[in-house]
Amino acid sequence: MQEKTSAIKDALKLYFIMGSPNCHRDPVNILEEAIRGGISLFQFREKGQGALSGTQKKKLATALQQVCKEANIPFIVNDDIDLAMEIDADGVHIGQEDEAASIVRKRIGADKWVGVSAHTIEEAERAIKDGADYLGLGPIYPTSSKDDAESVKGTAIIRQFREHGFSIPLVGIGGITSTNAAAVMEAGADGVSVISAISGSEDVEDAAIRLNQAVHSGCANQ
Numbered sequence: 001m002q003e004k005t006s007a008i009k010d011a012l013k014l015y016f017i018m019g020s021p022n023c024h025r026d027p028v029n030i031l032e033e034a035i036r037g038g039i040s041l042f043q044f045r046e047k048g049q050g051a052l053s054g055t056q057k058k059k060l061a062t063a064l065q066q067v068c069k070e071a072n073i074p075f076i077v078n079d080d081i082d083l084a085m086e087i088d089a090d091g092v093h094i095g096q097e098d099e100a101a102s103i104v105r106k107r108i109g110a111d112k113w114v115g116v117s118a119h120t121i122e123e124a125e126r127a128i129k130d131g132a133d134y135l136g137l138g139p140i141y142p143t144s145s146k147d148d149a150e151s152v153k154g155t156a157i158i159r160q161f162r163e164h165g166f167s168i169p170l171v172g173i174g175g176i177t178s179t180n181a182a183a184v185m186e187a188g189a190d191g192v193s194v195i196s197a198i199s200g201s202e203d204v205e206d207a208a209i210r211l212n213q214a215v216h217s218g219c220a221n222q
């Protein structure tokens with residue numbers, strides 16, 4: 001398998017997604033604690049009620065990017081391609097309503113990581129043709145982190161994509177916790193992505209540790 005693809009597969013194991021609206025305290029501290037707890041990839045997703053913009057958003061992005069750099073964790077930016085390019089992020093994540101993946105790929109080049117949210121086989125096929133490196137599938141379970149989420153899919157969508165023959169790295173998203181993460185891995189995902197299961201936890205480091213254990217118990221059973 002391609003070097004880049006295997007690096008992405010490994011990184012997707014425990015994919016923490018966060019922005020200031022998801023935090024009740026300093027996002028930098030939360031990210032540091034999540035890294036200590038074993039997250040393998042981080043996405044800066046500054047979206048929703050009270051989200052920062054402009055220089056404030058860029059300031060927070062670069063502070064979180066620095067934390068990731070020091071821990072050798074890849075840093076992904078959600079939606080905002082301009083910001084990702086300005087701060088030389090490791091990649092971007094885009095949804096169906098964002099700029100087309102083909103345009104994003106042209107803008108950021110071959111080495112950067114491009115993740116795309118997909119809900120159907122057709123959306124996935126187009127994303128792969130457009131040069132996506134991984135797909136985010138969900139919401140697997142009911143989620144409180146995204147107010148315009150699509151219908152809940154369950155782990156069936158992961159099995160469906162694998163049975164269809166997709167070998168592209170897949171990460172589940174939506175309502176994932178340490179109690180249901182193993183099922184996402186057993187269905188064939190390369191990892192799980194979480195927002196509130198970590199950022200909303202009383203003990204962020206412990207939440208990440210427990211999610212990591214669940215993910216590794218799940219992929220062991222594959």
Ligand SMILES: C=C1C=NC(C(F)(F)F)=NC1=N
Pocket residue numbers: 015017043045078093095115116117135136137171172173193
């Ligand atoms: C809406 C999203 C769906 N999936 C993902 C990821 F987990 F990264 F694939 N990130 C998002 N922001």
Ligand SMILES: [Mg+2]
Pocket residue numbers: 078079093094095096097098
């Ligand atoms: Mg988006």
